[in-house]
Amino acid sequence: MDYLFREFEAAHQELEEVMDAELPRSLRLFNIRFRLALDITIGFEGKVSLTKTKVVRETYSLISKLMETWNAYEALSQYASEIGTYVTPGKVKSRIYSQNLLGKAGSLEILQNSLNWLGQEHRRNSQFRKDFQKYINRVIEAPSIKHQLTKDAKNVNNFLQSGKSISGIEVLSLIYAERNLYYHSGEAAKMGMSYSNRKKLVEEYRRVLIAHTLRLATHMIKGQISDNE
Numbered sequence: 001m002d003y004l005f006r007e008f009e010a011a012h013q014e015l016e017e018v019m020d021a022e023l024p025r026s027l028r029l030f031n032i033r034f035r036l037a038l039d040i041t042i043g044f045e046g047k048v049s050l051t052k053t054k055v056v057r058e059t060y061s062l063i064s065k066l067m068e069t070w071n072a073y074e075a076l077s078q079y080a081s082e083i084g085t086y087v088t089p090g091k092v093k094s095r096i097y098s099q100n101l102l103g104k105a106g107s108l109e110i111l112q113n114s115l116n117w118l119g120q121e122h123r124r125n126s127q128f129r130k131d132f133q134k135y136i137n138r139v140i141e142a143p144s145i146k147h148q149l150t151k152d153a154k155n156v157n158n159f160l161q162s163g164k165s166i167s168g169i170e171v172l173s174l175i176y177a178e179r180n181l182y183y184h185s186g187e188a189a190k191m192g193m194s195y196s197n198r199k200k201l202v203e204e205y206r207r208v209l210i211a212h213t214l215r216l217a218t219h220m221i222k223g224q225i226s227d228n229e
Contacts, residue, residue, distance in 0.1 A: 111168035134192035
């Protein structure tokens with residue numbers, strides 16, 4: 001992960017030099033939001049919150065960090081819209097970038113690796129498999145989840161159950177569904193899973209979202225550097 005951040009920092013600094021520090025406001029805002037999301041520390045005093053054990057506290061902390069990371073990811077789309085034709089209009093937020101673009105940016109591989117990780121956990125860990133089935137059913141059946149996100153959740157389920165080939169972008173849809181359930185449906189962190197497996201899943205979601213965002217942002221910044229040379 002560190003090397004991806006160093007690549008992003010180097011590209012960001014080079015663009016600053018090329019543009020004489022006159023960076024687009026949308027990029028500056030994304031940079032601020034993303035760095036905050038990476039550096040944030042969240043804890044609980046234990047006076048009123050229902051977080052009596054360490055794993056519960058850690059899971060809720062991770063969920064909050066994931067939400068902040070997604071907010072930063074959405075901020076990146078403002079920059080993407082401003083500088084070029086990266087964003088596909090009318091698509092759900094998890095699918096605004098084409099598979100072709102994600103392949104060029106090197107982030108599609110990250111999503112596919114995350115999907116493969118999910119498949120491995122599903123095959124080798126029977127408790128994770130049971131927990132994830134409860135979780136994915138909850139996502140699919142939630143009335144607040146829009147059609148495309150439901151479809152992508154079903155496709156992930158089919159991938160796990162029968163090995164049906166999918167792109168990997170569906171992982172982003174699961175993360176976006178997380179965001180909608182947490183913000184709009186008042187969903188608690190557990191989502192039908194044991195806290196140990198829930199923590200493991202959210203850790204993976206945050207890891208892949210950070211790596212995906214870094215690759216995508218670096219690709220866009222390098223494109224703008226080329227346009228301004």
